Amino acid sequence: MINWNTKPIAPPSARRLAYDVLYDVFVKEAYANLTLQKVMKKYSGKKYEPLSKPEKGLLTELVYGVCRRYNHLTWIMGRLSTRPVRKMDSKVRILLAIGLYQLVFLDRIPESAAVNETVEIAKKVTHLGNVKFINAILRSYLRKKIQLHFPQRKGHELQYLSLTLNEPEWLIRRMSAQIGKARTEAVLEEFNKAPALDIHANPIKLPASKLFEKLKFHHAEPELIPFIPDGNGIRVGNGDAFFRSPLLKNGEAYVQSAASMIPAVVMNPSRGDKVLDMCAAPGSKSINIAQLTGNWASIDAWDLYEHKVNLIDHNARTLGIRCIHAEQHDSTVIDESRKGQYDKVLLDAPCSGLGVLGHKPEIRWRRTEDNLKEFPPLQQKLLDAASVYVKPGGVLVYSTCTLNREENEDMIAWFLEKHKDFRRDTFDFAGRHLVEGMITIWPDEFHTDGFFVARLVRRNNDD
Ligand SMILES: C[S@@+](CC[C@H](N)C(=O)[O-])C[C@H]1O[C@@H](n2cnc3c(N)ncnc32)[C@H](O)[C@@H]1O
Known part of the structure; x- marks a missing residue:
């Protein structure tokens, strides 16, 4: 029976939630953005009183701040403790990182609050010995902070x-x-800067110019992203206002980093094209392609995982897109029946993700140099497969969200050496003429994720 008198429960503090999220990120290898979203959602429902705006702000700041400054924070721990940092209990490391982050980087938080609140969380999640240790290290930081200097650049x-x-x-x-x-x-x-919030218009439901007006009406502070043609890419200055508006729920816009919009722009699909997106989930680029053709393409969108295929379907449906056919398929395995069938093929390959360290700062502590070796063999297999689906005269776009030459420029060189029936295709982007048929999107230049996009064309028989 429903008890109508149940009062919503007060949510835990931002610091406690930050600890829970960071524990999942550092110990269980969860993604910071997804875990944070889940927590925000949990504490915006009926069971709990909603988190206040300042608490949400502090939670986000602590989670991303600790992920971005982890090296700095563990260096301080190492200077203040005789116990090596790598031997510390992970709970201790995370709590110390949360406390120190506030003491080092957040000048609006009183020192006493940073120390005491951290110690209070420690009492709930670990034993007394650890509590005392955390308390001692944080207080020692306050006493010794002016003596802590990084090693000189020269020589180190x-x-x-x-x-x-x-x-x-x-x-x-x-x-x-x-x-x-x-x-x-x-x-x-x-x-290390907080990344901007970019959204893509959905001209299938609402022209970009009208969306822009609605964003202004909702005080979302929109600005056009200059290098995305047709005004479909919009940077939002006030994310809270955007997420409060009904635009996302109504499928009039969706969240996508500016860099990720570029592969479809480089593909430049035409109405009536038959397109294959070989690694498609959650579907952003298939969606871009559908939008660029006004829903008038036939797009096969493949992904290895069934649950991700469902996500492509869900996203396309929300946006009113009918021309995407999502299928579960291992794209390293060639489907003979579709050889030479496609006008345009996109391979947005699984990669080391070194271009998205702004949006996913925790990745930098997970990747190892050895890890990077996993990707090129898989990318080569996928590219070999991609080559068979392109019609003579058709286009193959290869993209990654990494800044690793072996997965980018070297991969294209390898492919062209092996597949003599393909050549580079020049294209224009952001006011430049790319004669090599490829572009690296540098985060410091474009102020978005790092990306790599190449456009290749399959020669016609008479080429
Ligand atoms: C970079 S993400 C794709 C992002 C997507 N293009 C978008 O814009 O929304 C790479 C995708 O490749 C998928 N993948 C990995 N190996 C695959 C394979 N062998 N066959 C098909 N998809 C694969 C992953 O599940 C992941 O969704």
Whole structure:
């Protein structure tokens, strides 16, 4: 029986929720953004009083802040403790990171609140010995903070950069070797800024110009993203206002990073095209393609996982898109019946994700240099398969959200060497003419995720 008199329960504090989210991120390898969304949703329902705006703000700041500054924070722990950081209980490391983050980076929070509240959470989640240790380290930080200095850059450059940019040393070394020191620093600095909220219009339901007016009406502070043609890419200054508006629920817009909109722009599909999207879930790029053709293409959208295929269907339905046929398919396995059938093929390949360290800051602590080796063999298999589906004269677009040369430029060189029936196809983008048929979207230049997009064409028999 429903008890109509049940009062909503007060939610836990932002700091406690931040601890729960960060525990899942660091111990169970959950994604910070998805876990945070889940928690926000839980505490906006009927059972709990809603989280206040400042509490939501503090929760988000603590989760992303700790993920972005983890190296800096663990370095402080190491300077203040005789116990090596790697030997600390993960609960202790996370609680210390939350406390120290407030003390080091948030000047609006009183020191006493940062220390006491952290200790209070510790009492609930760990034993007394750990509680005392956490209390001692945080208080020791307050006493010794002016004596804590990073090593000088000169003579300790890699360690210095790893601490100031908060990235693992191997990544800085590797990126510097591939793209030079200056660009590496600029890109990695960009990853430590809170990323902008970008949305894509859904002209199938509402023209972009009308959406823009509605966004202004809802005080979402819209700005056109200059490098996305047709005004479909919009940067939103006030995310809270956007999420409060009915636009997302009504399918008049959806959330997509600007960089991720580019592969469909580079593909430049035409009405009536038969398109294959080989790694399609959750479907953003298939959706972009459908929108660019006004729902007048035939798009086969494949993904390896059944639950992800359902997500493509769900997203397309919300947006009123009818021309996407989502199917569960292992795209490394060739479907003989579809050889040479498609005008345009998109391979948005699984990759190391080094371009999305701004949106997913925790990835930097998970990847290892060894990990990166997994991706090129899979990408090669997928590209081999992609090549068979393209009609003579048809287009193959290859994209990744990484900034790793082996998965990008080197992959295209490998493919062209092996598949002589393909060539690079020049295209224009953001005011430049790309004669090599590919572009890297640098986060420091475009202020979005890092991406790589290449456009290839299958030669006609008489080419
Ligand atoms: C980069 S994501 C694709 C994002 C998608 N294109 C979008 O814009 O929404 C890569 C996708 O490849 C899928 N995938 C991985 N291996 C696959 C395979 N062998 N066959 C088909 N899909 C695969 C993953 O499940 C994942 O959804």
